[in-house]
Amino acid sequence: MSRRSLLSRRSTAWAALLAIATMTACSRTSSPSAGGTTDPATLTVYSGQHEQTVQRLVADFEQRTGAKVALRSGDEGDLANQLLQEGKNSPADVYFAENPPALNAVSARKLLAPVDAATLATVPAADNSPNGDWVGVTARTAALVYHTTSVTETDLPASVMDLAKPEWKGKVALSPGETDFHPVVTAVIKLHGVAAAKQWLEGLKANAKIYSDNEAVVAAVNRGEREVGLLDHYYWYRLRSENKGAVDSSLHYFAPGDAGALIDISGAGVLATGKHAALAQSFVAYLVSEPAQQIIATSESWEYPLRPGIKPAAGLKVLPSLTPAPLSTADLGDGTQALDLLQQVGLL
Amino acid sequence: MVQVAVRPPDLSASGVRGRLRRWHRFPPVLLALACLTAALMAVPVAAVVVQAVSVGAAEAVKVLHRPLLPTLLLHTVQLTVLVGIGCAVVGVGAAWAVERTDLPGRKVFRLLLVLPLAVPEFVAGFGWLSIFPAVQGLKGATLVSVFTLYPWVYLPVAASLRNADPASDDVARTLGVGPVARFFRVTVPSIRFALLGGVLISSLYLLAEYGAFSILRFQTFATAIFTEYSLRFNGQTASLFSLILCLLGVGLLLGEYRLRGRARRVRTGAGGRAAPLVRLGKGAPVAMLAVGVVVLLGLGVPVGSIVYWIVRNPATTLPPASVLSATLQTLWLAGVAAVVTTVLALPVALLTVRHPGRLSEVVERSSYLVRALPGIAIGLTFVTVAVQHFPAIYQSTLLLEAAYVVLSFPLALVAVRAALTRVPAILENTARTLGSAPRSVLWRVTLPLIAPGLGAAAALVWLAATTELTATLLLRPTGMQTLATRFWAYSSGLAYGAAAPYAAVMLATSALPTLLLVRMGVFQQKRA
Numbered sequence: 041m042s043r044r045s046l047l048s049r050r051s052t053a054w055a056a057l058l059a060i061a062t063m064t065a066c067s068r069t070s071s072p073s074a075g076g077t078t079d080p081a082t083l084t085v086y087s088g089q090h091e092q093t094v095q096r097l098v099a100d101f102e103q104r105t106g107a108k109v110a111l112r113s114g115d116e117g118d119l120a121n122q123l124l125q126e127g128k129n130s131p132a133d134v135y136f137a138e139n140p141p142a143l144n145a146v147s148a149r150k151l152l153a154p155v156d157a158a159t160l161a162t163v164p165a166a167d168n169s170p171n172g173d174w175v176g177v178t179a180r181t182a183a184l185v186y187h188t189t190s191v192t193e194t195d196l197p198a199s200v201m202d203l204a205k206p207e208w209k210g211k212v213a214l215s216p217g218e219t220d221f222h223p224v225v226t227a228v229i230k231l232h233g234v235a236a237a238k239q240w241l242e243g244l245k246a247n248a249k250i251y252s253d254n255e256a257v258v259a260a261v262n263r264g265e266r267e268v269g270l271l272d273h274y275y276w277y278r279l280r281s282e283n284k285g286a287v288d289s290s291l292h293y294f295a296p297g298d299a300g301a302l303i304d305i306s307g308a309g310v311l312a313t314g315k316h317a318a319l320a321q322s323f324v325a326y327l328v329s330e331p332a333q334q335i336i337a338t339s340e341s342w343e344y345p346l347r348p349g350i351k352p353a354a355g356l357k358v359l360p361s362l363t364p365a366p367l368s369t370a371d372l373g374d375g376t377q378a379l380d381l382l383q384q385v386g387l388l
Numbered sequence: 389m390v391q392v393a394v395r396p397p398d399l400s401a402s403g404v405r406g407r408l409r410r411w412h413r414f415p416p417v418l419l420a421l422a423c424l425t426a427a428l429m430a431v432p433v434a435a436v437v438v439q440a441v442s443v444g445a446a447e448a449v450k451v452l453h454r455p456l457l458p459t460l461l462l463h464t465v466q467l468t469v470l471v472g473i474g475c476a477v478v479g480v481g482a483a484w485a486v487e488r489t490d491l492p493g494r495k496v497f498r499l500l501l502v503l504p505l506a507v508p509e510f511v512a513g514f515g516w517l518s519i520f521p522a523v524q525g526l527k528g529a530t531l532v533s534v535f536t537l538y539p540w541v542y543l544p545v546a547a548s549l550r551n552a553d554p555a556s557d558d559v560a561r562t563l564g565v566g567p568v569a570r571f572f573r574v575t576v577p578s579i580r581f582a583l584l585g586g587v588l589i590s591s592l593y594l595l596a597e598y599g600a601f602s603i604l605r606f607q608t609f610a611t612a613i614f615t616e617y618s619l620r621f622n623g624q625t626a627s628l629f630s631l632i633l634c635l636l637g638v639g640l641l642l643g644e645y646r647l648r649g650r651a652r653r654v655r656t657g658a659g660g661r662a663a664p665l666v667r668l669g670k671g672a673p674v675a676m677l678a679v680g681v682v683v684l685l686g687l688g689v690p691v692g693s694i695v696y697w698i699v700r701n702p703a704t705t706l707p708p709a710s711v712l713s714a715t716l717q718t719l720w721l722a723g724v725a726a727v728v729t730t731v732l733a734l735p736v737a738l739l740t741v742r743h744p745g746r747l748s749e750v751v752e753r754s755s756y757l758v759r760a761l762p763g764i765a766i767g768l769t770f771v772t773v774a775v776q777h778f779p780a781i782y783q784s785t786l787l788l789e790a791a792y793v794v795l796s797f798p799l800a801l802v803a804v805r806a807a808l809t810r811v812p813a814i815l816e817n818t819a820r821t822l823g824s825a826p827r828s829v830l831w832r833v834t835l836p837l838i839a840p841g842l843g844a845a846a847a848l849v850w851l852a853a854t855t856e857l858t859a860t861l862l863l864r865p866t867g868m869q870t871l872a873t874r875f876w877a878y879s880s881g882l883a884y885g886a887a888a889p890y891a892a893v894m895l896a897t898s899a900l901p902t903l904l905l906v907r908m909g910v911f912q913q914k915r916a
Contacts, residue, residue: 117617
């Protein structure tokens with residue numbers, strides 16, 4: 041190796057290090073969001089809900105109240121774990137989750153404070169936490185997405201139980217790891233008993249192809265890779281808006297009262313250890329207020345606003361016309377029973 | 389006070405005392421720094437062990453009897469073996485083609501072959517799936533992993549092929565050994581260390597990988613750990629699974645140690661001439677096609693899919709300002725991590741290279757173990773430790789940087805070590821005998837000689853930090869957005885058109901240090 045090449049290589053390296061150092065120094069000033077401490081007057085919201093929608097809600101809340109909100113978006117499960125690990129030291133004031141089990145896991149550790157009675161009264165009582173420590177904000181319903189060129193609506197099952205029958209072998213797409221699926225399993229357990237639920241899951245396992253998440257399920261059915269997929273309704277609507285309406289699939293709802301005609305709630309609670317209790321309560325109250333529910337109804341999250349009198353987005357089936365399975369959020373519990381069964385069967 | 393000229397072999401009963409004496413000779417500041425760094429690296433693994441032990445026997449037995457467990461074990465082992473073999477074949481093949489043959493366009497290929505390093509695995513998985521939906525399961529996971537991880541084998545193997553003394557090959561040829569036999573009997577043994585090291589790193593990556601396999605629907609321990617945390621909120625079971633992953637990682641480390649044998653150091657140095665190039669002749673188009681396919685699969689597919697999504701769905705609600713601010717944020721975080729990690733890797737590398745022994749070996753190897761743990765497990769151990777012991781830095785940039793440092797430390801260590809082993813200790817010793825103080829030897833002799841290695845280390849850390857997602861989501865200050873978190877937020881909302889620009893910028897910013905890696909050569913010297 042010649043001396044010259046050594047020198048040139050060495051100078052490249054030093055230049056690189058210098059460049060990194062300089063950039064580090066320069067961009068330190070240009071990133072205001074960095075920095076350890078949060079403003080004491082800032083409300084910290086942990087949100088596992090659709091980020092774009094929550095951002096709109098936060099911006100509107102800030103404008104209305106003049107308060108500042110620090111939004112921490114993530115997977116609802118990750119955030120629940122984070123809250124459990126943080127315990128009493130959590131910087132969070134509000135937790136907005138996609139499904140009751142995540143909220144109930146936090147509630148079970150006594151980390152949630154009671155939500156103001158007036159806020160709870162805004163939405164149907166059955167949609168709130170049985171302990172009154174979180175309020176229902178939006179709803180989604182279980183549904184069956186189907187590939188429109190390979191199946192017609194008349195051939196689709198009236199009950200989610202039928203998906204375990206042999207005629208559906210190789211035709212079902214399923215993501216058993218999704219938190220949206222577990223309430224359906226719980227509903228089957230409640231309505232048909234554990235033994236029947238286990239049999240159903242075994243049949244489903246034999247029939248279904250497993251996907252990592254519902255985004256993959258809806259995409260697979262839309263491509264025609266599988267004929268039907270079990271998921272929550274909004275995945276299909278999001279796919280449709282992403283594809284600008286050009287889809288080869290549609291949604292089918294299960295018969296009234298069926299375990300598959302399940303309405304699942306997304307809710308929010310106030311952390312008992314939060315340092316801005318009053319502001320946190322007013323944020324949660326805002327989430328079920330008319331303007332917030334209007335934002336939810338018109339956003340791309342495609343979920344149902346829970347406040348009575350707010351029309352859901354155009355194209356969504358109106359919620360009351362779906363007759364849900366006769367189950368309350370208390371019946372749906374923390375989902376442990378469903379998870380146990382899923383693990384016994386080997387789907388998890 | 390740094391070191392003596394030649395160390396006698398350490399066989400006697402006084403070996404321990406001798407070792408102690410050598411340790412004593414190591415500058416105390418560096419020693420303290422090295423120990424501190426090693427302790428920091430051990431935090432996640434130690435926390436996982438503590439948590440797993442606290443689970444209790446009854447619960448542990450129940451978890452270990454779950455029907456899914458054998459499947460997870462089988463999947464993880466299958467994948468590790470298949471990807472290991474795949475990476476070895478693709479990495480060695482590509483390195484041999486661009487370093488030892490007259491392959492047309494080999495200078496360009498040398499660059500392109502490294503670039504898949506700049507593609508985060510979750511982007512690759514997303515790319516493959518959105519273009520070829522049929523890619524999934526074991527085959528899909530193997531395919532995607534091989535073509536994203538092979539550069540870890542390709543880089544060191546290419547370097548050692550370039551450095552290897554062609555003398556043995558000449559001798560073999562004059563003895564009438566054919567080209568194929570020479571490849572297996574001369575070339576392969578000469579690149580054994582590089583090959584094993586590369587396969588080790590890629591396998592450790594594989595153990596921890598969650599994002600890509602969840603996209604490709606292939607269950608491994610890493611995906612199961614994620615499920616356990618996210619669905620059951622059960623940190624205990626998750627930590628048991630993490631412990632199993634750690635043990636698999638230890639198995640890999642021991643296996644590699646066994647295979648590479650006692651002779652740990654490769655002969656390097658500037659000596660010797662370059663090996664003659666094999667003339668491909670009529671085989672040239674075939675070889676070009678093969679290398680082209682590797683580039684196409686490793687780089688073309690993810691880049692292509694990003695371009696496809698941008699072109700297909702250009703109208704989004706995306707404010708360009710958010711791309712810019714996420715980019716600046718990411719560059720800043722990655723830049724700090726790169727500098728700090730490289731600085732911390734130096735004392736450990738000095739200790740292990742200049743003062744080899746069992747202890748320094750343990751320090752070095754155990755720092756690799758962290759790579760076998762999925763980001764969620766590492767992230768949550770940081771949450772736990774920080775909340776309980778350092779609440780002041782919780783959810784601060786400082787904590788996030790600490791996580792980046794721990795996660796990318798093994799990469800920096802590999803690069804700095806490789807550079808140090810190439811600097812003969814005699815140069816430093818000569819400077820010492822000429823009266824230079826130890827500190828001045830470090831500044832005036834050692835550091836300038838290993839500067840390319842330091843640059844390479846910084847570049848590797850930069851890459852890792854730019855593309856890190858899971859720990860970032862858990863540890864970032866509330867409200868902080870990096871390219872990876874933005875990409876994740878949009879792609880998990882099915883808004884691929886909006887997600888794609890972030891992926892594109894992420895790729896571009898990590899391509900920069902990758903090119904730098906090639907320019908300086910992580911492990912090599914220039915061809916004469």
